[in-house]
Amino acid sequence: VSAGLVALVLGLIYLQTSAAVHANELLAAVLWKVFFALVLIIGVVAWLFVLAQQSRRAAEEETRRQTTLLIQEIDAHKRTDAELQRAKEVAESANLAKSRYVVGLSHELRSPLNAISGYAQLLEQDNSLPPRPRDQVRVVRRSADHLSGLIDGILDISKIEAGRLYLSRDEVRLSDFLDQLVGMFRLQAAAKGIDFVFKRPPVLPVVVYADEKRLRQILINLLSNAIKFTQAGHVQFVVHYRSPVAEFEVIDTGPGIQPDDLERIFAPFERGALGVSQPQTGTGLGLTISRLLAGVMGGAIKVSSTVGTGSTFRVKLLLSEVTNPRREAPVDAPVYGYLGPRKTILITDDDPTHRDLLREVLAPLGFILLSAPDGPGCLALAQHCRPDLFLLDISMAGMDGWTVAETLRSAGHHQARILMISASALEAHGAPLAQPFHDGYLMKPIDIPRLLETVRQLLRIEWQYEPEQTPPPQWKPDSATRPPVKYIEELIGLGQLGYVRAIQLKLDEIGHEHPEHADFVAQMRTLVDRFDLDQYMATLKILHSYDH
Incomplete structure (x- = not known):
């Protein structure tokens, strides 16, 4: 079409010009040359135009294809989001149902447990109760406390998983707090015949901010595990403090933990392969709760262990010092x-x-x-x-x-x-x-x-406390018939081991077989119940010297 239009224009120019000019042949030759030159140019331009049109159509088709794919992907994402939302709602519903079940179970367990624990505490404070029944009541109370601790542990895990655990900001007297823990576990270690070593830094803050219940729960779990799984050797409790970070180390000489179990022991109801063979392995919740609580409190628990040598648990927590602590008077007397x-x-x-x-x-x-x-x-x-x-x-x-x-x-x-x-x-x-x-x-x-x-x-109000009771009169060797020397030697051997439970059983045996030694049995039981092993050993050595 373009070439035809050019030819028409050139033909009109030739007809108009040839009427006035007589050199027709020369003009025709020039116009033909111009025509062919323009035809070449028109061909190139036309080809470029065709290519541009094809490219545009191809781009439009590709755009439409990509748009279709994008719409399909958006629809797929919408379906996935809807499924994820439904799955989330189902998971939240299941989690809520679990929380309701755990809370309801806690209520049903705590109601009868309140009567068991309460009356056990009252009986334990009854001075008219003989020593043997008082020991049995003490076992009942400890068992009730243990069951209450298990209920708290299950609730804590549920609350931490749901993100509803709240920490209190207590003023903790750090030295007194540590002394209470050490006193409790030193007796347990002595009863098992292992050493308990406590190392504290020369300078500790008097009072720190912490959730006392949670901090106590973490350390009790770690220390009780160390003593439970250590059959010989020692357990070390080392405290480091660099304001405001406190580090607690619990080092034992137990069977150790296999490398594959270093992470698994922190899972609920899981135990290490070497620990399963130990007696009184517990429920498997202690380390789980300890790690979760440490994380909530802004700290962490790390463990290192060598099989056959022992394990070391390190807990780092933020315990900032209290500048103006409030004063509290401890209650010591009933x-x-x-x-x-x-x-x-x-x-x-x-x-x-x-x-x-x-x-x-x-x-x-x-x-x-x-x-x-x-x-x-x-x-x-x-x-x-x-x-x-x-x-x-x-x-x-x-x-x-x-x-x-x-x-x-x-x-x-x-x-x-x-x-x-x-x-x-x-x-x-x-x-x-x-x-x-x-x-x-x-x-x-x-x-x-x-x-x-x-x-x-x-x-x-202000309480009135009972005055300190006068200690029972010391039993004298000449006040009654002394027990046979073999019993004294056996009791001395058990005292050297610090095996309190075995001492109580041996005293029961002596009291049953030799009622005439009831005064001796009562005096020794009083010393053992107070964990006054020094006076216990001194009394037995005096008796042993009388027989030699």
Whole structure:
């Protein structure tokens, strides 16, 4: 088309020019040359135009194909996101169901455990109880404490996994805290016949900020594992402090941990291959909880071990020093009353066993005690008397403890103190826990010293403590027939090993076979119960010298 238009234009030029000019042949030759030159140019331009059009069409087709693929990918992502959202909802629903189950199971276990632990504590404080039954009661209390610790451990794992574990900011007197731990585990190590070595830095802060319960839980788990799995040698507890980082090392000479088990032992209910063969392997939750708690507290736990040589656990935590600590007076002697006017306490619990337990604890101290089986009964009693302190169970049929507390506050009992007592975990109560209807919260099973300290703080009273009891009169060798020398030598050998349980069994054997040595057995049992092994050994050596 372009070439035809050019030819038409050149033909018109030739016709117009040839009429005026007589050199037709020369003009025709020039126009033909111009035409052929323009045809070449037109051909090249036309070809370039065709190529551009083809390229544009190919680009448009590729764009449409890519757009289609992108739309398909977006649809696939939408379907994947929808499936992930459904899976997330299912997982959250399952996790919520698990948490509800664990919390409900905790409540059902803590309710009977509260009576077991509470009455065991009361019996253990009864001085009229003979030594042997008191030892049996002590075993019951320790077993109840162990079961309570297992419940707390399962709850802690559930709360940490759900991200609902809350740390408290306590003022911990570090030296006293460490001395308590060392005193407890030194006795356990001595009873097992191994050495317990404690090394502390020359300078330690007096008071640090930490969650005392969680810190104690971590160290108790590590130290108890070290003593449990060490059959011979020693356990070292080493403390380093460089403000504000504290490092605790627990070093033992146990069987060690295989390299493949160094990470597996931190999984729930898992144990190392070498530890399974040891007696009393535990539940397998201690290290799991310790690592999780250390992570929540901003620290970490590391372990190194050599099979056949021992293991070393290192815990690093942030423990900042308290510049102005508050003063607290420790309670060392038993409480038998309080100073000032008599106070009235109203106990509300739907379980009569729990009401009786609280009555057994508080009645001997001089309080005026009232009790109600439910919320309406509590409100009815509160209208006729003005209690100074309400002890409210939370989970009650009909009207729960939170509703009772709110009703008491709205009824004008603003001066009275309200202490909530529950077997459910703290997180089970949600928002009501943060509302200003109550002044304190205690978990079941109730720890009697903690209960008394909370009552003292809420009522602002001062306890009267029993004076220190005079020590029992020393048993003298000539006051009764001395036991046979073979028994004395066996008891001396067991004392050198520090095997307290074996000493108690041997004393039982002597008391059963030789009733005439009852005074000797009673005196030795008193020393062993106090873990006064130095006086125990001194007395036996005196007896042994009389026979030689």
